[in-house]
Amino acid sequence: MASKFTLLILFILFFLLSDFFIPSDQSPTNSKQTEFFAVLKKSLSGDALSDWNLTKKPVCNFSGVACDDRGLVVGLDLSGRSLSGHFPPDVCKYIPALRVLRLGGSNNFLDEFPHGVTNCSVLEELNLSFLYLQGTLPDFSAMKSLRILDLSYNAFRGNFPISVTNLTNLEILNFNENGNFNLWKLPENISGLTKLKTMVLTTCMVYGPIPRSIGNMTSLVDLELSGNFLVGRIPAQLGLLKNVRQLELYYNQLFGEIPGELGNMTALVDVDMSVNQLKGTIPETICRLPNLKVLQLYNNSLSGEIPAAIEESTTLTMLSLYDNFLTGQVPRNLGRLSPMLVLDLSENNLSGPLPTDICRGGRLLYFLILDNSFSGELPQSYGECQSLLRFRVSNNRLEGSIPKGLLGLPHVSILDLANNNFSGPIGDSIANARNLSELFIQSNKISGVLPSGISRATKLVKIDLSKNLISGPIPSEIGNLKRLNLLLLQGNKLSSSIPDSLSLIKSLNVLDLSNNLLTGNIPESLCELLPNSINFSNNMLAGPIPLSLIKGGLVESFSGNPNLCVSTEVKSSHKAISNFPLCSKPYNRKKLNSIWAISISLMIFIVGAVLFLKRRFGKEKKVIEHDETFSPNSSYEMKSFHRISFDQREIMEAMVEKNIIGHGASGTVYKIELKTNEVVAVKRLWSKKLEKNYSPSDYDDQLILHKTLKTEVEILGCIRHKNIVKLFCYFSSLDCNLLVYEYMPNGNLWDALHKGWVSLDWPTRHQIALGIAQGLAYLHHDLPRPIIHRDIKSTNILLDVNYQPKVADFGIAKVLQCLGAQDSATTTVVAGTYGYLAPEYAYTSKATTKCDVYSFGVVLMELITGRNTVEDEFGDNKNIIHWVSKKVDTREGAIEVLDKRVPGSFKDEMVWVLRVAIRCTYKNPVLRPTMKEVVRLLIDADPCKPFNSSSKSSQKINDNINDNITMNKDTGHDSDVEGPLSSQPVH
Template sequence: MRTSLSGNALFDWDVTSGESYCNFEGVSCNIQGYVEKIDMTGWSVSGHFPAGICSYLPELHILRLGHNHLYGDFLHSIINCSLLEELNMSSLYLRGTLPDFSPLKSLRVLDMSYNFFTGDFPMSVTNLSDLEMLNFNENVELNLWQLPENTSKLTKLKSMILMTCMLYGPIPASIGNMTSLIDLELSGNYLTGQIPAEIGFLKNLQQLELYYNYYLSGSVPEELGNLTELVDMDISVNKLTGKVPESICRLPKLEVLQLYNNSLSGEIPSAIANLTTLRILSIYDNSFTGEVPQNLGRLSPMIVLDLSENRLSGPLPAEVCNRGKLIYFLALDNMFSGVLPDGYTKCNTLLRFRVSHNRLEGPIPGGLLALPHVSIIDLSYNNFSGSIATTTGTARNLTELFLQSNKISGLLPPEISGAINLVKIDVSNNLLSGPVPFQIGFLTKLNLLMLQGNMLNSSIPNSISMLKSLNVLDLSNNKLTGNVPESLSVLLPNSINFSNNRLSGPIPLSLIKGGLLESFSGNPGLCVPVSVSSDQGFPICSQT
């Protein structure tokens, strides 16, 4: 083995020194001096792995080869290691067919994840009665196969990970007999039919992953509420319908509940607000209605809350930041109304806050726009009023600010230039007035600046030409006056729109040659140099 493999981790495998191989890194021997364990996990060794290893290592119990760069036709010979209890070949990206595993009657752990095996799935694994862990995650070149009823013979199995491995058809009801299961992951396949109620018999189950099967249908079984050890349930991206059983929302250890991208309806059970362990709740892209329990988050350490793309109404839940851990709050595309709760200004851990396309109103709390870690704030398409707080300039991690299509008035505060990492600003279609602040030019990372549809009434500041990363600039439909700065030519060939303002004087020739003449329409005071054809809709500038 040493002569056919290479890698820095094998440096101390010096077979010429006379030192016992039992002392080699990753090798363990029994008291008789026979090798019983080889663990080369993550060594990044490469080369041809010998096919006849079992004839040299008759007492081998554990073979871990994961995360290396091995090749050769050695897999079919490994089944001759009849005493093997653990075989891990994860992330070798091997090709070829899989063997009959039946001879490995002592096998407890079989991990063949992240490979490119072809042909049929080895149904022989159902004969391995001592198996405790089975993992074929990410084997996308296998033939389509169905989970057989006799899988339930594996009564000692604690972890069954069969994600993204071409599994199709129904989940057999007999799976409910596998009561040792702690981890059941069947996501990313082509499973059909209903989620069997018999899964509710898996009294030890802590993790249930059935997401991205697309065709699982019917209602969510009430019996899943019997899984009192459950910590993580994800049944997203399917065709599930009906209401969420209240029994699930009472599970005492539940930390993660993900139901997004289904056709679930009804109200969110109020019992969910009484959970003390819930960290992640993601139910976006369903048809939930009614109000969100107002005390959601009061007792639980919420990290992610995504309520987006439903038909939820009433006020936003006021206590989601109560435990001081919230990172993502997403509630866009609903019918929420009322004001933003004052408590949101204390969400100091928040990274993303998106509540666009609702019916929210009232002023935007200045503290929300000044949160220390927030990266994205999206309040667009609501009925917010009042002004943009000057404290926005202290949001040093803010990269995207979307306030468009509200009723925000007052000035665009010059202090916004303090938010030095801003990449996108959209405050279009509001009631802003006053000047475009010269300080906007200090935001050198900006690639999108949308100020159109307001009542801004200054000249265009020359400082905009300092925005070398700008791709989109729209100042249209305002009351801007004065000349068009020649310096703006440095922004070419980007999207620029100054239409429907009160600009005057000549349009710089460089911008005309850049194909931007249409961007100045609706400014009666603008003209073009004599060298430009007058059929462009602009008068020729006076020569005096």
């Protein structure tokens, strides 16, 4: 009997332990694993899974898969693999031992949170970052083993999952950039997460006070609560967090004084409490922190002096205190002991001399002290600061000459010395400024001539040298500045004629040469430019005003030139030019005789030169009378994105001068009617055939053009939206690049608004606004990766036959990359157009979707007011946003800015949409709406439906405006209103 019982026991034990004798690849669990990966491979697509072959190797050998000693899958990492398709929801039903699941970054296989993941009871790490997931989140309470939960960069909505406070093993909690949650408060029991080292709740709709209990979370190393709606005082209990290295509370509504107890956080490296309502002095205890590298307190109401202890720091790299009420002098030795990268003290009441050793460490990138009362001369050491990227000292009391070398620093992109008392000439060193994008020296006492070497700073986009004592001619070489967007030289003593070479600057948008001593004719070639703003008034110009400039509505720009005149036929058809005399016949004969004399002299010179060369070299040089790159027989790479009914030859043969309809910053545009009666627009990108002795800058330009083509083709080729211009195909060779688009018969929005060819009623303007918004919302929210256009302006909005808008010109657009997104959107040169640029982009060159929202808001203001973005009425260095914000404090003021040409009674709707435009142009990018929200707001204001100004959405936007109406009041920081760390700090 005992032996039978023993055998029975042995049998049961064998049965229970039989799994251990089954080979691992044949166990039921491993069979389920194989089944899961077969389903996963079938569900997903992407080259990254090419090594997943179930017939040749076990799943444990697949890339991205980790197994334990028993062959059980414990880790699955598919992050950053550019995969698409569908991810199976019940992953832990098949892989019960899974401890690590990483799906985030550069993938597109999820729409909502995979709720089945909450059944993964042993899961320790879940990373779904950068997937832009929507929908609501589940209860996480069952996932007791979780140590890392990273759901950053998504778009979850509904209630925030407070259940995460039950996950007592959490070490990292990251919900960064989830701005669609309902408002929620940090609970007191958050302190129960005693193992938490990283808590990132940035931009995820947290409101209310910071609980004092956070002081008990002593394991914290990284605490980030920025971009929310936190109120109240900063709790002194934060000083108990001795291990915190990074403390970020910026972009909230915190008030009161900064607790001195924060000086007890001796591990602190990075402190950012900017854009709040903090007052009082800067605690000296913080300035004495032994490891402090970054201190940012900008845009608060702090007062008093900068603590002298800050100059003793040996670690400080960034000090940003702009837009406060600080007084006194800057500590004289600031930067002597520490390797400074950024110093921004702008918009305070600081005075006295500037620190001489701020660049002693040789790493300084940003030096920004504008809008203070600094005096004395610029230290000569500033001219040797080779690392500088931005140097802004405008609106102070500085004097003396500009240090030798400062204007020619090799990396500097912005030099702003405006509104001081600088004297002396602009040095020849400007020729070395190969990366200079913006040069502002207006309203000083600069004298001498404008050096021709400025033409070698070929990356210049903006030049403002107005209101100085500059004399002599405008150098003809200025036409080499092909990227120039703004040129302001008014109020000097410039003499001689206007150079024809200005017509070569196809991107020129604002040109002001008024109040000088310029003579001669207005070059006819300038008619090719027709910038948004032009001013030649109060000079000594003579001769006829070019007809196309008159048609462009720019007549007032020629006043104060007694010798300018107009022809009889022009005067009879344009009433606005009644103040100008008729051009006399003697003048015309004199002009004709001059032309004949010049022509004959030129012919004699050419004939003599040809004979000389023939004798000298024994052969004639062939004169090429056409552009070889236009040959229909040339070899081109061609790629189409839609079905087309034309070929390369038909396009090439039609690219003749009579079909040219415009010139842009990147090329010439042709209107071509095909044999099928279809009409297309062809953009030929500017190019330059490289000669044997080409210069490095020629080669750089060629690379830029190819990059521009590639960018526009890659973006537009994959886009399908009714409000995005359609790209049919492209032709590309070494010397000629062509893009073939659908043709828009009603031109661009700027012409429609400002040239007076048509009268757009409000329903049409609203239709245009809504269409643009829908196109941008598609780019920002409906693609696997958001696309930032970066140059939204009225000239880049094309209108079809029914005035439906289409966003065009993606030559400088940027596709945000999932990984390394903070760097991917950064450029060294500011792109975009003056008057439309978001302040933070002009400051940091960091493009975000909120930059496009800002530019759209400017276009919206154009639609509502009918005004240009830049007009003399707005004031020096002021734009339409400043003008509107000064008017809309009252309803009467808001009515006043509406375009008087708009027929019908839509004032309430227009004012309401104007308030949408104001929200879009807030200086603080966090407060701007998304383009999806803008679309909803514009739909609510449909003029074809009954308008209810007391509706919930109307009331919401009115409350928003009333609370923030001063956000756009100009504070003098010009394009730098938000500072270098506007939407995210630079670390």
